[in-house]
Amino acid sequence: xxxxxxxxxxxxxxxxxxxxxxxxxxxxxxxxxxxxxxxxxxxxxxxxxxxxxxxxxxxxxxxxxxxxxxxxxxxxxxxxxxxxxxxxxxxxxxxxxxxxxxxxxxxxxxxxxxxxxxxxxxxxxxxxxxxxxxxxxxxxxxxxxxxxxxxxxxxxxxxxxxxxxxxxxxxxxxxxxxxxxxxxxxxxxxxxxxxxxxxxxxxxxxxxxxxxxxxxxxxxxxxxxxxxxxxxxxxxxxxxxxxxxxxxxxxxxxxxxxxxxxxxxxxxxxxxxxxxxxxxxxxxxxxxxxxxxxxxxxxxxxxxxxxxxxxxxxxxxxxxxxxxxxxxxxxxxxxxxxxxxxxxxxxxxxxxxxxxxxxxxxxxxxxxxxxxxxxxxxxxxxxxxxxxxxxxxxxxxxxxxxxxxxxxxxxxxxxxxxxxxxxxxxxxxxxxxxxxxxxxxxxxxxxxxxxxxxxxxxxxxxxxxxxxxxxxxxxxxxxxxxxxxxxxxxxxxxxxxxxxxxxxxxxxx
Amino acid sequence: xxxxxxxxxxxxxxxxxxxxxxxxxxxxxxxxxxxxxxxxxxxxxxxxxxxxxxxxxxxxxxxxxxxxxxxxxxxxxxxxxxxxxxxxxxxxxxxxxxxxxxxxxxxxxxxxxxxxxxxxxxxxxxxxxxxxxxxxxxxxxxxxxxxxxxxxxxxxxxxxxxxxxxxxxxxxxxxxxxxxxxxxxxxxxxxxxxxxxxxxxxxxxxxxxxxxxxxxxxxxxxxxxxxxxxxxxxxxxxxxxxxxxxxxxxxxxxxxxxxxxxxxxxxxxxxxxxxxxxxxxxxxxxxxxxxxxxxxxxxxxxxxxxxxxxxxxxxxxxxxxxxxxxxxxxxxxxxxxxxxxxxxxxxxxxxxxxxxxxxxxxxxxxxxxxxxxxxxxxxxxxxxxxxxxxxxxxxxxxxxxxxxxxx
Numbered sequence: 001x002x003x004x005x006x007x008x009x010x011x012x013x014x015x016x017x018x019x020x021x022x023x024x025x026x027x028x029x030x031x032x033x034x035x036x037x038x039x040x041x042x043x044x045x046x047x048x049x050x051x052x053x054x055x056x057x058x059x060x061x062x063x064x065x066x067x068x069x070x071x072x073x074x075x076x077x078x079x080x081x082x083x084x085x086x087x088x089x090x091x092x093x094x095x096x097x098x099x100x101x102x103x104x105x106x107x108x109x110x111x112x113x114x115x116x117x118x119x120x121x122x123x124x125x126x127x128x129x130x131x132x133x134x135x136x137x138x139x140x141x142x143x144x145x146x147x148x149x150x151x152x153x154x155x156x157x158x159x160x161x162x163x164x165x166x167x168x169x170x171x172x173x174x175x176x177x178x179x180x181x182x183x184x185x186x187x188x189x190x191x192x193x194x195x196x197x198x199x200x201x202x203x204x205x206x207x208x209x210x211x212x213x214x215x216x217x218x219x220x221x222x223x224x225x226x227x228x229x230x231x232x233x234x235x236x237x238x239x240x241x242x243x244x245x246x247x248x249x250x251x252x253x254x255x256x257x258x259x260x261x262x263x264x265x266x267x268x269x270x271x272x273x274x275x276x277x278x279x280x281x282x283x284x285x286x287x288x289x290x291x292x293x294x295x296x297x298x299x300x301x302x303x304x305x306x307x308x309x310x311x312x313x314x315x316x317x318x319x320x321x322x323x324x325x326x327x328x329x330x331x332x333x334x335x336x337x338x339x340x341x342x343x344x345x346x347x348x349x350x351x352x353x354x355x356x357x358x359x360x361x362x363x364x365x366x367x368x369x370x371x372x373x374x375x376x377x378x379x380x381x382x383x384x385x386x387x388x389x390x391x392x393x394x395x396x397x398x399x400x401x402x403x404x405x406x407x408x409x410x411x412x413x414x415x416x417x418x419x420x421x422x423x424x425x426x427x428x429x430x431x432x433x434x435x436x437x438x439x440x441x442x443x444x445x446x447x448x449x450x451x452x453x454x455x456x457x458x459x460x461x462x463x464x465x466x467x468x469x470x471x472x473x474x475x476x477x478x479x480x481x482x483x484x485x486x487x488x489x490x491x492x493x494x495x496x497x498x499x500x501x502x503x504x505x506x507x508x509x
Numbered sequence: 510x511x512x513x514x515x516x517x518x519x520x521x522x523x524x525x526x527x528x529x530x531x532x533x534x535x536x537x538x539x540x541x542x543x544x545x546x547x548x549x550x551x552x553x554x555x556x557x558x559x560x561x562x563x564x565x566x567x568x569x570x571x572x573x574x575x576x577x578x579x580x581x582x583x584x585x586x587x588x589x590x591x592x593x594x595x596x597x598x599x600x601x602x603x604x605x606x607x608x609x610x611x612x613x614x615x616x617x618x619x620x621x622x623x624x625x626x627x628x629x630x631x632x633x634x635x636x637x638x639x640x641x642x643x644x645x646x647x648x649x650x651x652x653x654x655x656x657x658x659x660x661x662x663x664x665x666x667x668x669x670x671x672x673x674x675x676x677x678x679x680x681x682x683x684x685x686x687x688x689x690x691x692x693x694x695x696x697x698x699x700x701x702x703x704x705x706x707x708x709x710x711x712x713x714x715x716x717x718x719x720x721x722x723x724x725x726x727x728x729x730x731x732x733x734x735x736x737x738x739x740x741x742x743x744x745x746x747x748x749x750x751x752x753x754x755x756x757x758x759x760x761x762x763x764x765x766x767x768x769x770x771x772x773x774x775x776x777x778x779x780x781x782x783x784x785x786x787x788x789x790x791x792x793x794x795x796x797x798x799x800x801x802x803x804x805x806x807x808x809x810x811x812x813x814x815x816x817x818x819x820x821x822x823x824x825x826x827x828x829x830x831x832x833x834x835x836x837x838x839x840x841x842x843x844x845x846x847x848x849x850x851x852x853x854x855x856x857x858x859x860x861x862x863x864x865x866x867x868x869x870x871x872x873x874x875x876x877x878x879x880x881x882x883x884x885x886x887x888x889x890x891x892x893x894x895x896x897x898x899x900x901x902x903x904x905x906x907x908x909x910x911x912x913x914x915x916x
Contacts, residue, residue: 330739
């Protein structure tokens with residue numbers, strides 16, 4: 001039986017195993033309270049098998065830990081196996097999914113899983129404010145030729161108790177980031193968490209770097225990528241659930257990380273991903289969901305609109321970056337021309353003034369260049385990130401639809417089986433009847449589970465969307481403030497330059 | 510779209526200052542202008558105490574072709590060979606602007622009402638700016654003529670100012686344009702030859718070298734400044750579009766379901782206002798640079814060309830004079846047609862000396878005018894840039910104050 005998950009305890013990436021294991025073990029000494037509420041922040045999830053799911057809907061959504069056991073399993077393990085790169089080897093799989101989980105595996109942060117009362121946990125929660133700063137720096141080319149890659153230094157500075165140290169760094173390459181995202185996506189997307197998308201691959205960009213072209217465009221590419229990776233990590237850890245994920249922690253802390261091979265575009269896993277994506281797209285079109293909750297309909301529309309607007313804004317900002325760069329070039333050319341004009345002018349004071357003008361324009365062209373960079377890195381990239389994030393949000397809504405579909409399918413199947421059973425009543429086949437009854441019982445469970453899943457994902461999404469919107473507003477505000485500050489600096493410089501020039505112009509007689 | 514704009518009750522300060530002496534005896538200005546589908550009608554207004562005019566104050570309506578006619582009549586007049594003929598004003602060119610307005614009209618259905626109104630306003634402002642510039646250029650030409658001690662007495666000029674009927678001056682037809690083209694080719698070829706002749710007079714030799722180089726440099730600077738200003742305008746357009754997008758992003762519809770976001774509605778509105786203001790300022794910066802820098806350079810491109818033409822005419826006269834001397838010597842040697850050769854030589858000598866004398870003064874005046882014009886425009890440019898930067902700064906800082914204060 002599949003139950004929804006919040007956070008798979010260490011080692012539970014090995015889903016298939018777990019699911020079976022769960023069924024083998026009798027109901028653990030699980031506290032009768034079930035289901036913690038959805039989201040945010042902590043994730044302890046629980047589940048009890050079987051019908052003990054009455055307290056499924058927690059009245060108080062903020063009550064994070066109704067349960068402390070962990071038993072996890074994920075839906076559709078087959079699909080996830082394909083997506084996930086498999087368990088991170090540093091984490092030894094734990095077998096018994098019982099409530100008695102010893103901290104084990106050397107991660108101190110697992111102690112949260114053993115708290116039996118949620119008060120303690122809540123306290124820990126409340127005491128640990130988000131205080132973390134990740135920087136990605138020092139891009140270094142490793143290797144040669146087509147096998148070369150860029151290694152980035154990922155430095156984490158934090159005071160949070162979830163980590164063993166306060167400052168540490170590791171070396172990672174781009175495919176490591178993709179691998180991390182892939183794992184997170186497979187674990188969380190389909191239960192409704194908005195997993196921040198990883199930066200995009202760029203075959204052209206990377207090839208240039210591999211080939212060793214040391215020109216400005218490849219430097220810009222590396223810088224762009226470095227910045228994107230930094231933002232990606234910060235966004236990921238800002239998500240209270242993802243922050244505690246062992247894969248994330250391993251990524252940030254451990255010096256060795258297995259290569260994530262299935263992230264390569266042309267690998268078999270990559271191709272399978274593409275096929276699945278296509279299949280999903282087709283399915284989406286055929287699912288017609290009876291939306292009983294106006295909130296979702298409204299939100300979906302909202303995100304559609306937001307998507308359109310953001311893309312438009314992004315395009316305008318990109319255009320601005322382009323034109324500012326052009327302006328910078330043209331200003332430089334004008335400066336040279338003005339200098340020449342000043343040289344040929346035979347009135348001395350005017351000649352000097354024109355040379356000064358040329359100098360001012362040259363400085364201004366540098367200002368334009370800097371401004372264009374600010375436009376780009378602050379504004380344009382942020383918008384690009386959000387355009388991709390919105391796609392992830394839309395994906396989460398789609399998952400909800402799929403969950404609903406699954407539930408409906410189970411219901412329909414149950415209906416059929418019931419009809420079949422009714423028919424069997426009139427025949428004299430007791431064993432077939434028993435089989436039918438068994439199947440029905442199983443299906444009833446499935447249907448209930450399906451309904452629970454659907455409710456759960458809906459709840460999760462509500463929380464996630466609220467968090468997302470809050471973050472979005474905050475993010476934009478921060479960036480806009482930075483951007484405006486950069487504009488302020490530009491204006492201040494302009495004032496300096498022109499104030500210096502003015503007396504020269506007045507001195508012409 | 511048809512635009513009939515009757516405007517300019519108050520003429521803006523002249524785009525290019527040529528520091529002209531305006532004295533009471535003859536004052537000319539363009540008091541009004543009307544833009545019609547394919548022509549512009551300028552109302553030329555004159556105030557004069559000179560006896561040769563019937564009234565002290567009068568106005569006539571003139572079109573661009575009549576200005577060109579006047580200019581050409583100066584150029585073709587041998588008596589004015591020794592003067593820098595004020596450059597003719599460029600033809601009013603609204604084609605680009607008109608095209609844009611037309612495209613906007615066609616695309617009306619595909620954009621929101623607000624976008625449409627905004628773009629229409631901008632294009633109209635652009636049209637108006639071009640219009641004002643062309644009026645200024647025509648006015649400057651007339652003022653230069655009126656300020657020139659000799660040209661202001663020209664009969665054609667007086668006819669131009671006073672005759673209140675159509676001058677029936679048609680634009681040049683194809684044949685005449687072709688003739689002009691060949692004349693120019695011959696002239697430039699000749700000019701090269703003539704330029705090669707070294708001048709005995711240091712002053713003119715220096716002026717020749719100077720003007721040649723200066724003219725080329727001004728041409729280059731003019732082209733580069735145009736490019737720079739165009740980029741500036743494109744950037745301003747982008748900021749405009751960003752402001753529009755921010756507006757849509759900030760509308761209550763985007764936030765209505767969450768109470769805590771109401772402050773963001775205010776902030777988005779503020780941001781949008783900020784960007785709109787930024788755009789206006791950028792656009793104004795570009796416009797001012799255009800006025801103070803680009804127009805200045807363009808004007809002096811034309812004036813330096815006129816000065817070069819003067820030098821050419823002088824050199825031509827010098828060559829003629831030298832040729833006449835040689836012819837006289839030959840005639841004296843052969844003792845044939847001596848009188849004719851003598852008269853011819855005297856005429857050439859007289860012509861050359863007359864041109865040289867006035868040319869010297871003209872070139873000195875040209876320098877004075879140029880220095881004054883550059884000074885004025887550079888100072889005004891710097892002052893305007895400062896004004897805009899300070900305005901920008903204030904706007905940004907108050908915006909930041911609100912945004913930061915709300916966190």
